[in-house]
Amino acid sequence: MxxxxxHHVAYRCRDVQQTIDFYREALGMPLLLAISEDRVPSTKAPDPYMHIFLDAGRGNVLAFFEIPNSPAMGRDENTPDWVQHLAFQVEDEAALLAAKARLEGLGLEVTGPTNHEIFQSIYFRDPNGHRIELAANTVKPGQLxxxxxxxxxxxxxxxRTRRTVRHAAWLHEQEFAAAP
Known part of the structure; x- marks a missing residue:
């Protein structure tokens, strides 16, 4: 195989119109299409939903479900808040900094840029609480x-150990050596 x-990545949202507006305004992702049914096609369970698809660029599609008859959205409390996120690539570091300024101009709290050595990234949240990362590659020849x-x-x-593995520590050695 x-x-x-x-093909697409799907998440839940609280309100499809609010989600469409956010992704269009903050990230320039237009609505591609919407599907709504009374039953879930794969399970046949009765559960009305609205399923939207957004253009994330280069043929990538980000989708959301609004499912009003289900309990309120939550998150896995056993998974740290920073783990689950959507990461989108931007052209370069200048585009990353411009995106940060734009997002802050929209009133969003933005963390970063964070140096991952092979890329720089910023983090913020959508109106559903999903963590979003924008990343600009900065990889040097031979690193990957x-x-x-x-x-x-x-x-x-x-x-074997379930302990930090240091084989790739060279990625951040300079950053941590410079830290106070």
């Missing part, structure tokens, strides 16, 4: 190849 890409080589050994060690 050969994957051809992600080195990380790919290290990955199997890192996964093996993690599987």
């Amino acid at each position: 050969q994957m051809q890409g992600i 190849e080195r990380l790919r080589e290290l990955a199997p050994a890192m996964i093996e060690e993690w599987g």
